[in-house]
Amino acid sequence: MDKKQTINFGAGPAKIPQSVLIQAQKELLNYSGTGISVLEMSHRSSDFSKIINKTESLLRELINIPDNYKVMFLQGGGSGQFSGVPLNLIGLKEAKCADYLVTGTWSAKAAKEAEKYGKVNIVHPKLDCYTKIPDSGSWTLNPSASYVYYCANETVNGVEYNFTPETNEVVLVCDMSSNFLSRPVDVSKFGVIFAGAQKNVGCAGVTVVIVREDLLGHALKECPIVLDYKVQAEMNSLYNTPPCFSIYIMGLVLDWTKNNGGCAAMETLNKQKSSMIYDIINASNGFYACPVDVACRSRMNVPFRVGKKDGDEALEKKFVEDASKRGMISLKGHRSVGGIRASLYNSVTVEETEALAAYMKEFQKEHQ
Numbered sequence: 291m292d293k294k295q296t297i298n299f300g301a302g303p304a305k306i307p308q309s310v311l312i313q314a315q316k317e318l319l320n321y322s323g324t325g326i327s328v329l330e331m332s333h334r335s336s337d338f339s340k341i342i343n344k345t346e347s348l349l350r351e352l353i354n355i356p357d358n359y360k361v362m363f364l365q366g367g368g369s370g371q372f373s374g375v376p377l378n379l380i381g382l383k384e385a386k387c388a389d390y391l392v393t394g395t396w397s398a399k400a401a402k403e404a405e406k407y408g409k410v411n412i413v414h415p416k417l418d419c420y421t422k423i424p425d426s427g428s429w430t431l432n433p434s435a436s437y438v439y440y441c442a443n444e445t446v447n448g449v450e451y452n453f454t455p456e457t458n459e460v461v462l463v464c465d466m467s468s469n470f471l472s473r474p475v476d477v478s479k480f481g482v483i484f485a486g487a488q489k490n491v492g493c494a495g496v497t498v499v500i501v502r503e504d505l506l507g508h509a510l511k512e513c514p515i516v517l518d519y520k521v522q523a524e525m526n527s528l529y530n531t532p533p534c535f536s537i538y539i540m541g542l543v544l545d546w547t548k549n550n551g552g553c554a555a556m557e558t559l560n561k562q563k564s565s566m567i568y569d570i571i572n573a574s575n576g577f578y579a580c581p582v583d584v585a586c587r588s589r590m591n592v593p594f595r596v597g598k599k600d601g602d603e604a605l606e607k608k609f610v611e612d613a614s615k616r617g618m619i620s621l622k623g624h625r626s627v628g629g630i631r632a633s634l635y636n637s638v639t640v641e642e643t644e645a646l647a648a649y650m651k652e653f654q655k656e657h658q
């Protein structure tokens with residue numbers, strides 16, 4: 291099938307804008323007159339320096355990264371940072387403890403990993419299902435914690451913060467893997483922001499880490515050198531071979547983001563797209579059901595059940611199959627929650643979302 295007719299609602303690796311793929315294809319064999327591909331280019335060459343510097347400056351421009359923050363392009367994925375964060379930061383204070391907000395699958399994994407390196411305090415009563423963000427009035431933040439950690443958008447569960455947690459001066463760390471650049475962000479509120487690229491800003495292989503300079507140099511002695519923020523920041527992510535091609539693709543996606551109005555424009559579109567799907571769910575008289583609290587429904591990943599509140603599995607299977615016959619793919623929910631999940635990242639267009647909306651209405655008419 292022609293790529294154009296396929297609509298990819300995958301949660302990650304996710305859709306990359308077609309213009310980016312076309313440019314990468316054009317440049318694949320002969321990058322900018324060098325006669326070679328980015329895939330076979332030295333990471334210490336001047337051509338690659340231009341690529342990584344351009345990627346960094348675009349990122350700085352898109353989210354206004356203050357000068358006292360370093361930007362790194364690391365390997366190991368978002369999961370690598372589940373270890374990288376405590377290894378670099380839990381030793382900031384003597385108590386070696388950290389506060390975690392656990393509002394979904396990814397922050398739960400991060401908290402579990404951090405336990406290897408220090409004391410982890412889950413700041414709210416444990417949730418039995420990940421469908422809400424506990425009221426901030428109920429959080430017990432520890433003033434002697436080295437940092438407070440949260441995940442801005444829980445990709446599996448569809449739970450997204452629409453506010454930045456207040457930490458009373460304790461360093462704030464955020465996993466923005468699945469909503470990075472989907473809306474403007476005030477970087478100055480954070481100690482560390484990290485994001486794997488394969489959701490909203492490119493392909494797998496590279497993870498952006500933005501870190502405030504005063505937090506460098508506190509790594510535990512057992513921190514692997516490739517995850518050491520100070521080493522990587524001082525060497526412009528070139529301590530060892532970085533994921534060159536993934537950085538190049540990210541640069542192209544950032545160009546695309548900028549040319550399409552930047553984060554503010556993305557936010558407008560993401561609100562519009564996600565509302566379109568939530569409106570259908572809300573108006574479906576229970577045929578579709580989203581388990582997530584209205585206050586924290588994700589604009590990026592919309593999980594829902596089909597047929598009844600807890601999902602009619604046979605009908606959900608049919609929903610996915612019929613969708614795929616229309617070229618709409620990767621709508622199956624994460625195996626841990628079941629049902630359907632539509633991921634509406636920056637690259638997914640309003641028209642593509644309209645196609646899903648129209649299909650949902652039709653499916654309901656046919657099957658309710």
Ligand SMILES: *Cc1c(COP(=O)(O)O)cnc(C)c1O
Pocket residue numbers: 302366367368369370396441443444445465466467468486489
């Ligand atoms: C996908 C994802 C991760 C894990 O990313 P990997 O690159 O697979 O390690 C972490 N956090 C969030 C929010 C994610 O969506």
